[in-house]
Amino acid sequence: MKSGQCLLTVEPYDGGYRVRIKSGDTVMFSSDTPVSLMIRTAGRNTEKEYAVCYEKLEGDGRTLTATATVETVAESLIRVTDRYYGDGELVTLERTVKTERASGSDEGFSSRVMFEYVGGTPSFDCMDWFVPGVWNKDPVMDSPEGVASSYGVSAITVKDTRTGLPMVTARGKDTGATLSVGRINPEISSDISDFRAKSHITDENYLCGSVGGVIRKNSGTVGICYCYPASEEPYGYFSDGKPVKRYHPVKDGFSSSYTVTLRADITDGYNEAVMSSYMSYFSASDIYYFDADVGAAYDECIKTMLDYYGTKKTDRMTICGLPYGCFVSDGHVESDLTMEMGFVGMEISAAYQFMRYGYLTGNSTAVSYGEAMADMWAENSGLPSGVLKTYLWSNGVFDSMPCYLRRMTDGMEGMLDCCRIAMSNGKEYKTWLSLAEKYADFLVSRQNPDGSWYRAYDYGGEVFSDESVKRYHQYYDKDGINPSSKNSTPIPIRFLVRMYEFTGEEKYRTAAEKAAGYVIDVLVPMGKYGGATVDGHERTDKETGVFAMYGMNSLYALTGEKKYLDAAEQAAVYAASWMMVYDYKIVESTVKTGEYFIENASLSGQSLITSGHSTVDGFMAYTYYDYFRLYLWTGNVFYYDFARLAENNSKRNLNYDGRLGYASKGLCLEAINAADFFFITSGNAKADNPGVWLPWCGIAHIEPISIMTDVFGTARVEDAVKQPASELAEKLKAFGAGGRRK
Numbered sequence: 254m255k256s257g258q259c260l261l262t263v264e265p266y267d268g269g270y271r272v273r274i275k276s277g278d279t280v281m282f283s284s285d286t287p288v289s290l291m292i293r294t295a296g297r298n299t300e301k302e303y304a305v306c307y308e309k310l311e312g313d314g315r316t317l318t319a320t321a322t323v324e325t326v327a328e329s330l331i332r333v334t335d336r337y338y339g340d341g342e343l344v345t346l347e348r349t350v351k352t353e354r355a356s357g358s359d360e361g362f363s364s365r366v367m368f369e370y371v372g373g374t375p376s377f378d379c380m381d382w383f384v385p386g387v388w389n390k391d392p393v394m395d396s397p398e399g400v401a402s403s404y405g406v407s408a409i410t411v412k413d414t415r416t417g418l419p420m421v422t423a424r425g426k427d428t429g430a431t432l433s434v435g436r437i438n439p440e441i442s443s444d445i446s447d448f449r450a451k452s453h454i455t456d457e458n459y460l461c462g463s464v465g466g467v468i469r470k471n472s473g474t475v476g477i478c479y480c481y482p483a484s485e486e487p488y489g490y491f492s493d494g495k496p497v498k499r500y501h502p503v504k505d506g507f508s509s510s511y512t513v514t515l516r517a518d519i520t521d522g523y524n525e526a527v528m529s530s531y532m533s534y535f536s537a538s539d540i541y542y543f544d545a546d547v548g549a550a551y552d553e554c555i556k557t558m559l560d561y562y563g564t565k566k567t568d569r570m571t572i573c574g575l576p577y578g579c580f581v582s583d584g585h586v587e588s589d590l591t592m593e594m595g596f597v598g599m600e601i602s603a604a605y606q607f608m609r610y611g612y613l614t615g616n617s618t619a620v621s622y623g624e625a626m627a628d629m630w631a632e633n634s635g636l637p638s639g640v641l642k643t644y645l646w647s648n649g650v651f652d653s654m655p656c657y658l659r660r661m662t663d664g665m666e667g668m669l670d671c672c673r674i675a676m677s678n679g680k681e682y683k684t685w686l687s688l689a690e691k692y693a694d695f696l697v698s699r700q701n702p703d704g705s706w707y708r709a710y711d712y713g714g715e716v717f718s719d720e721s722v723k724r725y726h727q728y729y730d731k732d733g734i735n736p737s738s739k740n741s742t743p744i745p746i747r748f749l750v751r752m753y754e755f756t757g758e759e760k761y762r763t764a765a766e767k768a769a770g771y772v773i774d775v776l777v778p779m780g781k782y783g784g785a786t787v788d789g790h791e792r793t794d795k796e797t798g799v800f801a802m803y804g805m806n807s808l809y810a811l812t813g814e815k816k817y818l819d820a821a822e823q824a825a826v827y828a829a830s831w832m833m834v835y836d837y838k839i840v841e842s843t844v845k846t847g848e849y850f851i852e853n854a855s856l857s858g859q860s861l862i863t864s865g866h867s868t869v870d871g872f873m874a875y876t877y878y879d880y881f882r883l884y885l886w887t888g889n890v891f892y893y894d895f896a897r898l899a900e901n902n903s904k905r906n907l908n909y910d911g912r913l914g915y916a917s918k919g920l921c922l923e924a925i926n927a928a929d930f931f932f933i934t935s936g937n938a939k940a941d942n943p944g945v946w947l948p949w950c951g952i953a954h955i956e957p958i959s960i961m962t963d964v965f966g967t968a969r970v971e972d973a974v975k976q977p978a979s980e981l982a983e984k985l986k987a988f989g990a991g992g993r994r995k
Contacts, residue, residue: 254317254339259517261337261344263317269306270319274368274432274517281430281517282368282477288321288333289367290350291484293500295360298453300498301326307335327356329503333364343437343537344515348481350501351508361455361500366513367467367478372428375468377404377475381424381523381780384464385417385531385830386861389781389793390523394740396792396865400487410465412447412483412497413439414837414928415490415867417830417860420514420534421464423477424526433516433530434479435464438539441837448931449841452492455500459483461837462511481511490866491929523780528826532891540834541857542897545904547968551958553909554951555610555619557919558603562622565590567649570633573625574600578923578947580936581908582846584916587936587945594630594643595663596787597923599952601630602667606955608674624680627671630664631684638714639695641665641688655709655717655734657787658741659796665692666748669755669992677995693752696745697764704771705739708784708791735791741784743772743797743824746804750811751992762811769808772801773820782827786863794863795831798824799876806879807990809886818886825883829895832860832873840930845914846922846944847932853912856927858902867928871921874903874953878960881970885981896970900957907954920946921954964988 254261260275266285274282286304293300307319316338323331330353338345350364373379381390388401388409395402401409413419413436420435444458462481469476482499489497501509516533520526564573577588577598592598604626611619634642634651642651643660668689675682699714700706709717717736749765752758776782782797805821808814839851859869877899884892906922908915915921922944926933936943958968964984965973973981987993 254337254344255341256339256344256516257342257518259519261339261515261517263307263310263319267306269308269321270310271306272368276430276519280371281425281428282432283371284368285472287319287335287366288323289365290323290331290333291363291365291500292325292329292359292503293361293453293455293498295358322353325356325359327358328354329356329359330354331362331503342516342533345512346515347510347512349508349510352503352505355503355505359503362503363480363482363484363498363500365478365480366434367476368432368434369469369472369474369476370423370425370430370432371474372425372430373475375470375473375475377409377466377468379426379475380466381426381526382466383422383527383530384411385420386795387411387416387864388421388465389827389864390779393779394781394783394791394793396790396863398490398865399792400485402865406487407470408465408467408484408486410463410467410478410480410484410486412463412485412928413441413461414930416464417832418531418534418538418834419462419464420530421466421477421479422526422530423466424520424523429519429521431518431520431526431530432477433514433534434477435514435534436462436479436512437514437534437537439835441835443840443930446841446931447489447497447929448491448933452489452495453498453500455502457502457507457509459499459501461499479513481509489929524777524823527780527830528823531826531830535829535834536891536894538834540894540898541836543855543858543901543905545901546909547900547904547958550904550907550909550954551968553918554907554954555606555919557917558948558951559607559619559622560917561586562607563590564625565647569649570629572645572647572649573622573629575603575948578945579916579920581915581920581922581944581946584920589647591647592645593660594634594641595660595667596657597947597949599663599667599949600626601664601671602952602956603948604630605667605670605674606952606959608671609959612674612678623671627668627685631668631688634664635688635691636712636714638712639691639698640710640712640714641692642712653712655736656711657709658706658744659785659787661692662745662748665689666751669748669751673755673992673995689752690756693749693761696749697760700764700767701739703775704767704769705742705775706745706768707736708738708741709734709736735784738784738791739771740776740782740791741797742768743776743782743801743804744785746772747800747807747990750804750807750990754811754989754992755994765804765808769804769817769820772804773816776801777820777823780827782824783863789863792863792865795828795860796862796872798828798831799872802828802876802879806882810985810990821883822887825880825892828873828876829880832898833857833869834898839927839932842932844932844943846934849914850906850922850925850932855902855905858898858905859925862924866926868924868926870924871903871906871950871953873899875957877970878957878964881961881973882985885978885985893970893974900970904954919951921950923947923950960991
């Protein structure tokens with residue numbers, strides 16, 4: 254059967270049949286024993302592998318059915334039937350495992366579909382790896398808690414529910430031989446919560462598998478595999494550092510079935526392998542697209558944020574803006590008027606949205622709120638060095654934490670928007686623009702010769718370093734903050750392009766293009782991004798990839814140079830891979846918030862945040878305008894479909910129609926973790942009903958709706974796409990990167 258440039262063949266071997274994947278006459282991957290069963294002994298946390306060839310083949314030219322039987326030491330007899338068929342690109346394997354005869358000492362079984370890399374060594378290092386939202390190429394920049402953070406193990410496998418899409422792609426570094434194994438449209442369910450369960454459990458209702466790689470010491474190779482039921486190695490995230498293994502029961506007549514999809518190719522590099530395989534699996538998936546009422550979502554989010562606006566007089570200033578967050582269940586404010594300029598606070602972006610809403614609707618109160626917020630930050634957050642104080646306590650004191658590129662850039666993008674809306678309405682904005690210009694000038698003056706910036710600076714504008722410990726010791730962790738890392742370089746690019754559009758200052762464009770050169774030359778070849786999630790250690794994350802997409806899209810809009818479009822596509826697919834495109838039922842919640850979510854919301858449209866855990870959030874709601882314009886530029890329907898997913902499915906966790914029972918219709922949960930079939934959310938663990946909303950949650954929904962409406966006259970990509978292509982192109986051109994004067 255054909256798969257891309259490769260051919261899947263079944264041929265005689267050792268008295269039976271094996272499966273091989275070839276490119277021409279060259280064998281790239283082989284499954285000499287295509288049936289691999291792991292048998293668990295009753296009363297023990299031990300297992301024995303039985304690996305055999307196929308015994309019998311039947312085919313009709315379109316499908317191939319292969320069978321094998323395994324007889325265990327305890328004399329259980331298990332029959333495996335595999336059915337193969339393909340479409341020229343993807344090969345589907347349907348497997349059924351049935352116990353014909355059970356022995357009392359054989360308690361459970363799991364099976365593996367595995368292909369060994371013929372050109373490799375018994376080491377993960379001989380290949381580059383990709384598991385969406387979990388494993389990106391190699392251990393570099395992975396979280397220390399990540400399952401793929403160390404290659405000194407015999408297996409790295411993660412269950413379906415920890416991935417954006419349950420698949421693994423592995424590419425031979427020396428040969429370019431590339432194989433993907435995974436599940437399309439997975440049917441996932443469980444009656445037990447892995448969060449509470451033991452490390453080894455046999456349960457016929459556990460319907461969840463795992464993907465990854467296994468070292469095959471006997472053959473001296475590494476295998477790419479899918480395990481069913483799931484096996485998590487070297488550990489699960491809630492297993493105290495131990496492997497987590499699930500089995501189906503060995504009992505007379507019991508059978509289990511599952512389907513995996515294979516894709517083989519020869520690729521020129523890691524990014525090509527990832528992009529082609531992920532888009533292929535995504536496109537083959539029967540994704541459910543929620544039909545969100547985007548207009549209602551906008552209205553409820555902006556109204557909720559206006560309701561939470563507050564002011565407070567202190568000895569130092571009058572604070573005004575949004576509180577740090579609130580509990581969704583009762584609306585109780587968590588931290589009064591403690592606030593962040595950007596990141597999870599997005600105070601200045603909220604100021605812009607208040608002004609925009611106020612001018613559009615004639616709501617002068619909303620305008621005044623936005624102006625007061627912009628004034629407060631413009632008058633109090635600047636420093637002579639050009640860096641910004643970004644975290645304000647409710648007593649009017651700025652926290653002396655590191656000045657991260659992420660927080661500062663978020664804030665100044667919002668400030669530039671405030672300038673644009675003020676100008677278009679004949680209002681004064683010079684103080685606001687002055688702050689944005691000082692920060693942009695700081696970026697120009699402190700840009701490294703290679704085009705990069707550091708992740709975090711001190712108040713003097715120097716890289717946050719050992720010398721800063723005396724002042725900021727409580728925040729300093731050289732192995733965590735990694736302040737001198739250059740991986741955050743993508744973050745300010747869009748801001749600088751927009752500043753160039755607004756001011757005409759060539760220095761901003763030059764700095765943006767220089768930074769893009771660093772991203773293209775250094776970060777794109779890494780195949781991963783990290784550094785934007787500044788509430789934790791630097792690690793691979795989706796948000797830095799989103800900023801890379803923003804920056805490259807902005808430069809492509811400005812220059813039309815293909816190198817920027819190519820880099821934007823790489824970053825866009827990387828970021829997309831962190832979003833969950835499937836659903837499953839959560840088994841357990843101990844709080845009402847979780848019960849409402851289980852019954853009325855969805856995991857599809859939520860996205861993994863960083864490596865090292867399985868927590869998801871709604872951040873990708875921000876992105877649907879940028880994916881839509883990638884579709885308009887490239888014609889690749891993947892970007893249109895992903896834009897629809899980000900636009901609509903992200904709203905399933907938003908209470909805009911009241912179905913979630915939250916205190917306000919503009920609220921949603923800031924983050925949840927349900928990968929272990931147990932509902933966990935952020936917030937005070939001692940609260941009767943935890944679950945918090947932070948201001949960024951509202952901005953993530955409002956911002957792309959605003960941009961889509963300003964550019965195309967409609968908030969929905971489904972409506973915008975109906976406009977003539979020439980009109981859409983002209984509207985994109987007129988908007989540019991979003992910094993032009995109105």
